[in-house]
Amino acid sequence: MNNLVFGKYIPIDSFMHRLDPRGKLIGLFLMIAAVFVTRSWWVFLGIAVLLAIALLLAKIGIKMIVQSFKPMIVMMIFLFVINSLTIRTGEVLFNIGTYPIYEDAIFNTLFVICRLLLMISITTLLTATTNPLDLTLGIEWILKPLELIRFPTHEVAMMVSIALRFIPTIIEETIRIMNAQKSRGVDFENGRISEKIAAILSLIVPLFSVAFERAYELADAMEARGYVPGAKRTRYRVLKFRFTDFMFIFICALTLALSIASRFVL
Amino acid sequence: MSLIEVKNVSYAYNENKKVIDDVSFNIEQGTYVTIIGHNGSGKSTMAKLIVGLLPVKEGEITVDGITVNEENIGKIRTKMGIVFQNPDNQFIGSTVKDDIAFGLENKQVESKDMEAIVEEYAEKVGLTSFLEYEPQNLSGGQKQRVAIAGILAMRPDIIIFDEATSMLDPKGKKEIKKLMYDLSQDKDITIISITHDIEEVLQSDDCIVLNKGRLFMHEKPDKVFANAEKLREIDLDVPFIEKVREAFRKNKIKLKADDLEGMVKELCRSGSKH
Numbered sequence: 001m002n003n004l005v006f007g008k009y010i011p012i013d014s015f016m017h018r019l020d021p022r023g024k025l026i027g028l029f030l031m032i033a034a035v036f037v038t039r040s041w042w043v044f045l046g047i048a049v050l051l052a053i054a055l056l057l058a059k060i061g062i063k064m065i066v067q068s069f070k071p072m073i074v075m076m077i078f079l080f081v082i083n084s085l086t087i088r089t090g091e092v093l094f095n096i097g098t099y100p101i102y103e104d105a106i107f108n109t110l111f112v113i114c115r116l117l118l119m120i121s122i123t124t125l126l127t128a129t130t131n132p133l134d135l136t137l138g139i140e141w142i143l144k145p146l147e148l149i150r151f152p153t154h155e156v157a158m159m160v161s162i163a164l165r166f167i168p169t170i171i172e173e174t175i176r177i178m179n180a181q182k183s184r185g186v187d188f189e190n191g192r193i194s195e196k197i198a199a200i201l202s203l204i205v206p207l208f209s210v211a212f213e214r215a216y217e218l219a220d221a222m223e224a225r226g227y228v229p230g231a232k233r234t235r236y237r238v239l240k241f242r243f244t245d246f247m248f249i250f251i252c253a254l255t256l257a258l259s260i261a262s263r264f265v266l
Numbered sequence: 267m268s269l270i271e272v273k274n275v276s277y278a279y280n281e282n283k284k285v286i287d288d289v290s291f292n293i294e295q296g297t298y299v300t301i302i303g304h305n306g307s308g309k310s311t312m313a314k315l316i317v318g319l320l321p322v323k324e325g326e327i328t329v330d331g332i333t334v335n336e337e338n339i340g341k342i343r344t345k346m347g348i349v350f351q352n353p354d355n356q357f358i359g360s361t362v363k364d365d366i367a368f369g370l371e372n373k374q375v376e377s378k379d380m381e382a383i384v385e386e387y388a389e390k391v392g393l394t395s396f397l398e399y400e401p402q403n404l405s406g407g408q409k410q411r412v413a414i415a416g417i418l419a420m421r422p423d424i425i426i427f428d429e430a431t432s433m434l435d436p437k438g439k440k441e442i443k444k445l446m447y448d449l450s451q452d453k454d455i456t457i458i459s460i461t462h463d464i465e466e467v468l469q470s471d472d473c474i475v476l477n478k479g480r481l482f483m484h485e486k487p488d489k490v491f492a493n494a495e496k497l498r499e500i501d502l503d504v505p506f507i508e509k510v511r512e513a514f515r516k517n518k519i520k521l522k523a524d525d526l527e528g529m530v531k532e533l534c535r536s537g538s539k540h
Contacts (some may be wrong), residue, residue, distance in 0.1 A: 226343050
């Protein structure tokens with residue numbers, strides 16, 4: 001569980017790490033929009049090149065990005081099977097047994113997979129180069145306009161930051177409870193479905209109980225340190241937009257513009 | 267006027283059973299007070315009542331003359347901080363420096379002033395080189411030191427330690443007890459330590475013993491342990507050194523030294539003469 005790559009922050013110093021989280025978030029949305037808008041392989045290639053440059057600037061190895069694809073493999077296979085069964089246009093490329101596989105099924109699947117891989121890579125780049133707390137501050141800033149309709153942006157940001165802060169603690173707790181239950185003879189790997197459900201319940205019930213206990217204690221600790229939901233607070237971390245942040249957003253916006261244009265030109 | 271006045275306070279989580287039953291005591295400014303008692307004796311409930319995490323329904327608690335109630339809770343919280351038992355459950359920031367700054371953000375300290383305050387108190391608890399660390403990469407003792415730095419940064423008059431050493435290994439326990447003792451030398455800070463560690467009582471100025479929600483004793487530590495039999499009646503132990511003194515008294519051995527090391531040396535000297 002500790003080997004999860006997707007969403008993991010890599011605490012190093014790089015050009016990408018130094019960018020303002022708000023700029024990175026805006027850039028992420030623009031790039032994901034560009035990936036979704038286009039129907040051109042050339043735009044995909046352009047985005048992939050930009051991504052490779054960003055990875056170099058972030059000092060993040062391609063290995064980490066490839067590892068982040070792992071959880072998606074099952075989904076990709078599923079996608080291929082569904083597309084092969086449902087898309088029956090274009091020329092027949094080959095047969096699996098007596099079942100014909102059409103050209104469009106293959107190309108559509110590859111296109112969707114490329115889209116997914118680019119989207120995962122962009123998100124991994126963002127989370128790997130942005131401290132969770134900075135990310136939360138960025139989200140809070142982006143959600144700020146919603147305060148006009150009394151949306152509790154600060155509270156939501158605080159909840160997200162606490163959730164992120166507690167992920168490693170809860171993973172540790174899960175492993176501890178799993179080991180405790182295994183030592184009592186619970187088998188999480190083998191057995192019938194009903195036995196597996198019982199095993200998972202023996203994990204979930206104590207995990208929830210511990211998580212609630214932690215939540216109450218944390219609430220007491222926060223309250224004792226003067227936290228009042230909704231009350232005005234100052235910030236230890238102050239975010240600042242620099243020229244490089246504007247440049248970063250400009251490049252991402254240009255990519256989106258080209259992506260939109262590609263729908264009409266290519 | 268005492269800094270903290272607890273007058274006839276009772277508290278029950280459910281109507282049937284009082285966890286705190288008509289307890290009264292005063293705590294003077296600049297003292298180090300330990301509160302001892304068994305699990306369920308009401309120690310932690312008392313701490314939560316003093317800090318305003320639980321509402322005082324019966325009796326009255328005043329802190330620096332201000333009554334602890336919902337209306338005054340903001341004022342009370344600026345005067346005191348509490349360090350809880352489990353270091354993992356009180357870490358709010360994603361790094362040490364963010365956590366120390368949490369209380370300052372709530373106090374609306376200017377952003378530009380925070381860095382210096384964070385560094386000052388990290389240095390005070392010996393964590394200057396750990397400011398960028400994430401909580402899961404710290405030892406239990408270090409995590410508690412972060413919690414203490416976070417409280418100290420808010421410059422409270424009173425710090426309550428709610429079994430702050432009970433989940434730590436011997437090294438962490440020693441670190442925190444030393445830090446508590448060092449803090450107690452600052453006569454502007456009043457320390458209330460709720461503890462199961464009977465040895466810790468020896469380093470305090472005053473000791474409050476709670477039993478089944480009632481005040482059992484409130485004396486100087488030496489007077490509390492002079493009543494060892496009374497403590498044993500409620501199944502509380504006495505520190506090792508008191509046991510040694512008691513054994514000497516029973517065997518009519520009179521020693522001049524008062525500390526353990528001195529006693530051992532004196533015994534060795536008298537043994538070698540024979």
